[in-house]
Amino acid sequence: GNTDKQASGGSAKKYKFGTDATWAPQEYMENGKIVGFDVDFLEAVMKEAKLDYELSNVEWNSFLAEVQEGKKLDGGISSVTINDERIKSYDFSIPYFESTNMIITKQDGIKTALDLKDKKIGVQNATTGQTVIEDLFGKELKGLNKYENITMAFMELDNGGIDAVVADNMIVNEYLKNNPNKQYKALYDKTNFASEFYGILLPKGSELKAKLDPAVKAVLENGKYAEIYKKWYGSEPDVKVLLDKK
Amino acid sequence: MDIRWDIIETYAPFFLQGTLLTIGICLASIFFGTILGLGIGLGRMSKHKIIRTPFTVYVDIIRGTPLLVLIMIVHFGISTPVFGISNGIFSAILSLSLNSAAYCAEIFRAGVQSIDRGQMEAARSLGLSHYKAMRFVILPQAIKRMIPPFVNEFIVLIKDSSLASIVAAKELMYWAKAAQGQYLRVWESYLTIAIIYLILTLTLSKVLNRLERKYRTE
């Protein structure tokens, strides 16, 4: 995809969307093409809304600046969690994805999230992994290390520099899939880790919100969503949680 | 360390593409950066403080600003508002040129000031204007001495060009990050591009060293 072309007058507007495609399997580059759950989902939504669009790969810093500015990008989809702080600066679509965090570790002593208190924990900066840990133990937790990308956190775990990594379940599973011979255990802790919900990121006051929300709802309800989810994660999604969330 | 060679293989064509773009961005930035640097260097050498000051401030500010931030400011604050272009490659070349110009200006100034004062005096005493004395007498001699620091600067520039990936210019680092995102593995892509950067910088210094030696024997 390419964001360069200005939408020319006359024909219907072509909306420009961005994603930071470094987060397999949600969005990533495969042989030079942007693929992933978010990519297929966006396609379904835009089809439903009957909107023309193009999707390009944008580095995270630019992704944020461009969506916020609303000129180079009209919107973005990049596993962005909805929260109160962010709503001050952006509009979000209704939630389209429930993410649960997992703990991945080698240590037997770690059974629940509460066992992480005095441990060294790795998360990716600006992900839900970071948020759940900060919600649990407070922002100033000494042992919390925010990595620029999740791969670095996994490598640090390998290295023994940290005791555990907290990340989205899909990412953890993808990592285990890519590194089958490593002796890690992955734990859910639904009591201490609240679920997080992703939304499509839009500039504040975007006209798109009104067009996208019904389309997202329709895709969730008409079974298209479950189809995409199964393609990428091999299991059934809990659509009801999403529809109830609002 | 276990290396998954298939990742490198799959990504080889993209790394090739990225290498070509990296080279293109660097050549353009070297070109514009050098020209702009010459102008700024001349400005910094002015006898008049009023002329000198803005150039000095430019050099200080650019040298003091992390390139990452400069690229973002250029991309969002200059490329589109001023030039109406929102292409990442354009922003990358523009910011690398602006950044490099500050360093080139200093190299240029040091080179000119290293030429014996007697050369300028002899030229002026023959009736040549300051401009002509610079052009025919000082610069041809100074350029030789500037080659080593310029090589240094260009090597830094090649490495700095990897930051262009933040404005989505599809150069080497862009593809390295893409491969990392796909496989959640670091070494395959980063070591590959490290070697490519090394080849690029070594080639550059070899070429320019030869140039320098040629100049010297002339």
Add this chain to the structure above:
Amino acid sequence: MDIRWDIIETYAPFFLQGTLLTIGICLASIFFGTILGLGIGLGRMSKHKIIRTPFTVYVDIIRGTPLLVLIMIVHFGISTPVFGISNGIFSAILSLSLNSAAYCAEIFRAGVQSIDRGQMEAARSLGLSHYKAMRFVILPQAIKRMIPPFVNEFIVLIKDSSLASIVAAKELMYWAKAAQGQYLRVWESYLTIAIIYLILTLTLSKVLNRLERKYRTE
């Protein structure tokens, strides 16, 4: 551009913390980088090719490798395996020192070689050993000339230290990214740290300029 001042306010204590760590990392790296650079520079000036070659190779490789990659190699390949330390700050200081050493070595070599040959000859003809001639005659004179390029190198080092955030060293850039992650806003944190970096680099060059002037009048 609308700026949300409350973000800067909230993060002010973290930026302060980050600034202090940045300064610490830079001072330590300048210290070790300079010392290591002196050694490497001496090695590069050896008359014997066998001694010279490894140092030359070191300089070429380090200068040709993007710092980002160097930091990762140091962090994952050296810090833990060799030193048993997996602290990001340690890795940052180690990689910045190794990187800076290559550039310092070149500055050092150029400085020494700029001293008139007659000085070394006079010292040797008095019976001083090569080492003593270096220590008492050549170095004290060369150091003055090395100050401006060293200032340049240290400025680059300060800016480069922002890459330490990739190994989660909690310096300035780390907190800028943290703020950006929390609010999904870019400018508040990046412009703030850009100004802090600018203040740091300008302070450094002012201090060292004063030092240079003091030396010159001595």
Add this chain to the structure above:
Amino acid sequence: MIRMTNLKKSYGETEVIKGVSLHVHHKEVVVIIGPSGSGKSTLLRCMNLLESYNEGEIEIEGVRLTDKQTDINLVRREVGMVFQRFNLFPHLSVLRNITLAPMQVRKLDETAAKTKAYELLEKVGLSEKADVYPPSLSGGQAQRVAIARALAMQPKIMLFDEPTASLDPEMVGEVITVMKQLAHEGMTMVVVTHEIGFAREVADRVIFIDGGYIVEEGKPKEIFDNPKHERTKSFLSKVL
């Protein structure tokens, strides 16, 4: 013709020229002598505006140097200068050293400039060195090229600042010969030198300068054989 009136020049706080008046007439050869640091070079450099001065006035061929509307490059064309340290342009061949200014300043075409250059090289005895680069010349040869380069602009006045001081003794003769020839051809010349032989033979007037003042001036015979001032005597006793 040079007319210098009550010239004063300071570097920062220290006054180096403390009020010098000097008229050099058409076709006159003036030799300036004096101890090191007495201001000889400074005086010469002021005549060419390589240094600005603080007080007084210099007139060259009727043009006042400090007039606002004076184009200093126009004046400099008329005044050739030869330095102690040759200052040849090392990146240009001997021929290009000589033709550069005529072509760029006097706008001569290349053929004319070259013809003139060969003529001058002939005159200083270096015809065969036209295509050589300055670093491979001996000191004496370099200084003769520097003289040829200055003459190529066809100046009305020539200034020499210790032209033989950095030459090997063997080579002093070659340069002095060329300068004598110039003097005999009627060039107006101001020469700072310690070559007393030259001064005796060709100078119309010798000026002894010390501490920024003219201490004594007169015909060479008077100055060298019968100096009036104590300072002149003691200086000459060391040099002769």
Add this chain to the structure above:
Amino acid sequence: MIRMTNLKKSYGETEVIKGVSLHVHHKEVVVIIGPSGSGKSTLLRCMNLLESYNEGEIEIEGVRLTDKQTDINLVRREVGMVFQRFNLFPHLSVLRNITLAPMQVRKLDETAAKTKAYELLEKVGLSEKADVYPPSLSGGQAQRVAIARALAMQPKIMLFDEPTASLDPEMVGEVITVMKQLAHEGMTMVVVTHEIGFAREVADRVIFIDGGYIVEEGKPKEIFDNPKHERTKSFLSKVL
């Protein structure tokens, strides 16, 4: 005592010293003259191993310079060298210039080194300049300090390479005076110089060198007043 046998020295392809044999006896003063580029400096520098040589041998006070077990720094202590361009250490005071080597090489304590240094400064007439830095010395003063610095190591032999060539004429005398005094005190000296007056008065032997060979040698009277070789005659006619 210096014994040089059939010395040869090349820079790359070009042979500069083509077979020179020379014995300098205890307390002898030898003056070397010759045209520029003839190899005078190279010869002197070989005696101090500032240049290596390709063939032949040099013995200084009975020690062969190229013997593997010879410590060149030990030999250099015995040989003082004075250069044309002074080469004083600009960052050290005159006193420190003189005391550096005795303290670092001969391991003298500071008081002893300073006492010796003041004595030598007295000798070269510069007692009051002890605390001054070299850049503020005149050429003649700098060269006298350089001589004092070399003497501070109490060398048995002194080598001088055109010690007065870059001095103003006024200052040549000061340096020559010091050198004459040294000669009269019985120092073994090898001096490259064009100061014929000095050679006539103090040299035991004058050597004329050209093109890498010794062309002629003898007592000053013989060489200057009655040179045998054509080349010597023509050289002297230019210099005298």
